[in-house]
Each structure stands twice: as structure tokens, then as C-alpha cells.
Amino acid sequence: AQSVTxxxxxxxxxxxxxxxxxxxxxxxxxxxxFWYVQSPGQGLQLLLKYFSGDTLVQGIKGFEAEFKxxxxxxxxxxxxVHWSDAAEYFCAVDxxxxxxxxxxxxxxxxxxx
Amino acid sequence: xxxxSQHPSxxxxxxxxxxxxxxxxxxxxxxxxxxxxxxxxxxxxxxATSNEGSKATYEQGVEKDKFLxxxxxxxxxxxxxxxxxxxxxxxxxxxxxxxxxxxxFFGPGTRLTVL
Numbered sequence: 001a002q003s004v005t006x007x008x009x010x011x012x013x014x015x016x017x018x019x020x021x022x023x024x025x026x027x028x029x030x031x032x033x034f035w036y037v038q039s040p041g042q043g044l045q046l047l048l049k050y051f052s053g054d055t056l057v058q059g060i061k062g063f064e065a066e067f068k069x070x071x072x073x074x075x076x077x078x079x080x081v082h083w084s085d086a087a088e089y090f091c092a093v094d095x096x097x098x099x100x101x102x103x104x105x106x107x108x109x110x111x112x113x
Numbered sequence: 114x115x116x117x118s119q120h121p122s123x124x125x126x127x128x129x130x131x132x133x134x135x136x137x138x139x140x141x142x143x144x145x146x147x148x149x150x151x152x153x154x155x156x157x158x159x160x161a162t163s164n165e166g167s168k169a170t171y172e173q174g175v176e177k178d179k180f181l182x183x184x185x186x187x188x189x190x191x192x193x194x195x196x197x198x199x200x201x202x203x204x205x206x207x208x209x210x211x212x213x214x215x216x217x218f219f220g221p222g223t224r225l226t227v228l
Contacts, residue, residue, distance in 0.1 A: 036219075043117065043206070043219040044157075090156065099145055099210050099217055103156040 002027050004093050006104035013081050014112045021076040021107050023091030032094040033074040034101065035065055039087045047089075050074060061085070086111045115141050117209045119220035126197055127228055134192045134223045136207030142187035143209035147217070148180075151204040163190045187212070197227040 005024045013019050025031065032051050036044040048059025055067040065076045074091060091104040116139040126132050136146055144165050149157040161182050162170040169182035179201075181193040190209075194201055206222040 041221065043221040044208075045219075046216070099147065099215070100159055100162060101147070101157075101208075101217070102159070105156045106154075 002095060002102065004091055004102050004104040006089075006091055006107050008107045009105065010108045010110070012110040012112060015083050016080050019076075019078045019081045019085070019109070021089050021091075021109070023074045023076065023104055025072050025074065025091075025093050027072075027093065027095045029095075030067075030069060033065075033067060034092040034094070035059065035063070035074070035076045036090045036092060037061075037087045038090060038106075044090065047076070081109075081111055083111045083113065085109060115139075115209075115211055115216070115218045117207065117218045117220040119205075119207055119223050121223060122221065123224040123226075125226045125228065128198050129196055131193055131195045132197055132225060134194070134205055134207075134225075136190045136192070136209065136220050138188045138209040138211075138218070141209075141218075142212045143190075144187060144212055145210040146184060146190040147208045147210075148182060148190075148192050149206045149208070151206060151222070153204075157206060160192075194225065197225070199227045201225065202227045 003026050034049045035047040038044050047063045048057045050057045050067045057065050063078050089107045092101040118137045120135045146163040148160045151157045160175045163182045163184040165184045171177045184190040204222050208217045208219045210217050
């Protein structure tokens with residue numbers, strides 16, 4: 001079955017440390033790939049997306065993600081985490097490119113002072 | 114930036130009553146809106162696709178007679194939970210697809226609690 005997997009349910013990093021959130025998908029072709037952030041009381045905000053082309057994608061708030069076809073992965077990275085980055089992060093795919101998103105389970109990020 | 118609102122932001126109702134949730138694109142037109150459901154500490158599950166002027170398309174396992182969707186205009190879609198029961202308690206989130214950019218924007222969600 002088609003699926004999106006975020007292996008890490010909860011990650012804690014120290015402020016200023018680097019961050020990598022993992023995302024793997026299982027689809028036959030390369031889907032459209034997204035990372036969203038959800039903060040309490042707020043809607044999902046798009047961090048970045050990959051449709052085609054350069055496999056390293058830059059997003060907002062200093063985030064980037066790299067698409068690796070051989071590993072069916074689209075991991076999110078940030079070189080230096082800020083306390084305000086604490087939130088829930090969702091990886092999502094659109095396999096038929098029609099806007100219907102399939103979300104991963106989410107990774108909750110906590111930031112230690 | 115494009116803004117999507119939902120009303121109400123939270124609602125508490127008695128079992129057996131119906132609840133209507135509105136999703137509005139405030140500064141853009143959206144021919145397509147999506148409705149998602151999110152349980153605590155879980156992911157978003159797509160419930161249905163709402164297209165302006167036509168019937169909604171429901172995902173497998175979602176009861177269309179239970180969750181009525183009406184996309185009456187290019188800026189408004191409504192989700193009505195009919196004869197709500199405690200198991201319908203959840204966080205309901207809508208998204209709207211920008212008609213020009215095709216980017217999807219999410220509303221802040223509606224917390225439904227059925228007693």
C-alpha cells in the first residue's frame with residue numbers, strides 16, 4: 001500500500017544544534033513531496049516542496065530538504081535550531097498531483113534551552 | 114499571503130445533534146477544498162474533496178451521509194457532521210487550493226467535542 005513514514009515520533013534537540021527529520025514514502029513514481037509545520041492553534045504552514053529538478057530544496061525559516069530517489073526519502077534539515085522551531089512536523093505526498101495529500105504520522109520536535 | 118479561516122474554532126455539542134463547520138478562503142478563490150480529520154497525536158486523514166458546484170468526493174471509509182459537504186461558492190465550503198456521536202470528536206481541518214498558484218493553504222482547524 002502507498003504510505004508515508006516518519007520513523008521518529010518525538011525528537012528533542014538543543015537550541016543551536018542541527019536537526020534532521022526523516023521521511024520515507026512508498027510510491028511507484030516520484031510524487032510531489034511536502035513538509036509542513038503545525039503549531040498549536042495554528043494551521044499547517046508549508047515549509048518547502050519538491051516537484052522536480054534540483055533535489056536539494058530550500059524552504060522558509062532556514063529549512064531545507066533533500067530528495068533521494070534511491071532511498072525514497074525526503075528528509076528535512078536545519079543547521080541550527082531555534083526555540084521557536086518547537087512544533088509538529090508533517091511530511092506529505094501528492095502521488096497523483098491532484099492536490100490530495102497523504103500525510104506521515106508526524107514528528108514532534110522539542111527544543112532544549 | 115493567502116488565508117483560510119474556519120468557523121467555529123471549537124464547538125461542544127450533545128450526542129445526536131448536527132454541527133456545521135465553515136471553511137473560507139479569505140483573499141483568493143478556491144475551486145477545490147479538502148477536508149481532513151486529525152485525532153490527538155495522530156496524522157491528518159483526508160476525508161473528502163470538495164469542488165465548487167459539484168458533489169464532494171469521499172475517501173474510502175468516510176460516510177457521505179454522516180459528513181455532508183457543500184461547496185456553494187469559490188470561497189466557502191461547509192462540513193456538516195450529522196447526528197454527531199462521541200466517536201466523531203476530533204480536530205477537523207480544511208484546506209483550499211489557490212486557483213492561480215495551485216498551492217494548498219490550510220485553515221486553523223475546528224475542535225469538535227461531542228458529549
